Amino acid sequence: MIKIHAEKLLLYKFISYIILKAESINAIKLYTERCKIFNKIAGENIMYNSFITGINQYFELYKQGLKKQANRCIKDFIKNFEDTCAKEEAEEILYRFCREICDEKKSVEFTRNGSLPYEVSRIVWNYLKHQCELENMPQMRWTFELYGKYYNPFDRKCELNIYQVLQKAYEHKNCDQKTVDIYFYEWVISQLDWGAHHFPEGCLISEEEYETAVETAEKVMAEKNVAPELIDSLRYYIKLYQCFREYESSGKEENYFYKICEKEGVNYTKWPVYYFS
Numbered sequence: 001m002i003k004i005h006a007e008k009l010l011l012y013k014f015i016s017y018i019i020l021k022a023e024s025i026n027a028i029k030l031y032t033e034r035c036k037i038f039n040k041i042a043g044e045n046i047m048y049n050s051f052i053t054g055i056n057q058y059f060e061l062y063k064q065g066l067k068k069q070a071n072r073c074i075k076d077f078i079k080n081f082e083d084t085c086a087k088e089e090a091e092e093i094l095y096r097f098c099r100e101i102c103d104e105k106k107s108v109e110f111t112r113n114g115s116l117p118y119e120v121s122r123i124v125w126n127y128l129k130h131q132c133e134l135e136n137m138p139q140m141r142w143t144f145e146l147y148g149k150y151y152n153p154f155d156r157k158c159e160l161n162i163y164q165v166l167q168k169a170y171e172h173k174n175c176d177q178k179t180v181d182i183y184f185y186e187w188v189i190s191q192l193d194w195g196a197h198h199f200p201e202g203c204l205i206s207e208e209e210y211e212t213a214v215e216t217a218e219k220v221m222a223e224k225n226v227a228p229e230l231i232d233s234l235r236y237y238i239k240l241y242q243c244f245r246e247y248e249s250s251g252k253e254e255n256y257f258y259k260i261c262e263k264e265g266v267n268y269t270k271w272p273v274y275y276f277s
Contacts, residue, residue: 051081051093058117071118078119094127098142103178115150125154132165140169141179148186180224188217189230192237199244200257201273210241239266 054077061070081090100106116124125147131139147155148162163186169175170183191213195205205213217234220226243266247257261268 047085047089048093048096051097054078054081055117055120074117074119078123082123090123091127094124095139098124098128098139098146102142102145103138116146118153121146122154125152129155129160132160132168135168135172137169137172137174138176138179140165140172141176141182144169144182144186175224177225177227180220181227181230184217184220184226184230188213188220189233189237192234192241196237196240196244199240199268200247200252203241203244214238236266239264240268243268 055074057077058070058074061067061073085093115121128139128143128146132143143160144162144166148166152162166179166183166186169179172179191205191209195203195210197204203210214234221231240261243257243260243264246260247253250256258268258270260266
C-alpha cells in the first residue's frame, strides 16, 4: 500500500510539474506576443511621429517666410518617405494621418490655410485613390472631405468621380453617421441652397432638380438617422421655395417676396443686387 501511495505521489508531482511547465511555456508565449505587439505599436508611433515632425519642419520654415526652403524641405522629406518606407507601413501612417485630420479635428495642425502642403497632398491623394478603388471605408468619405470641394491638381481630368465616391460611401455597409450627414448636406441642402442663391430674381435649379433633392432627403431620412440641424435646414428651404412659388404666381410684385417670407416666418436676408446696363 505504501509503495502504491508513493507511486501515486510521484505521478501527481510529475503531472503537476508538466502542468506548471506548460503554464510557464504559455506565459512565455503570451509575454513574447505582448512584446511583439508593444514593439510594433512603439515602432509605428516612432515612424508616425517622424512623419509629423517632417511636416512640422515645413511649417516652421514657412512661418519664418522661408517659402523656397520650406518647399525644398518637404519635397526632400516626402521623397525620402516614399523611397524608404515599406508600402504597408506607409499606408498605416497615411491612414492615421487622414483619420486625425478628418475625424479627430487636427486639421489645423497639419494644414496651411485649410490645405495640405502640395507634396503631402500628393501622397495622401495616391493613397486615398487606391482605397477608393478598393471601396474601403472610411477612406472613401475622407477622400470626399479632403478633395471633394476644391480643384484637385492630381486628378485634372476628373478620372475619379468624387460624387460617385460619396454615393458608394453612403451605400457601404460601414457607412457611419458623418458619412450620412455629409451625403445629406451635399445632395440635398447644398443643392437647395444653390437654387435659392438669387431669390427672388430667379431660381438656379429646375423644378425637377428641386423635387429630386426633396425625394433624396425623404429617402435618406427613411433609411438613416440624420442630424437634427440638417432636417431643420431642409424644412427651412422647403418653406422658402414655397414662398418663392407664391411670389412667382403673384406676378412678382416688388418686395412681395419678402412680405411672404415674413408672414410665413421664414428668415430670409435680402441680398444687395447691382444691375449694369
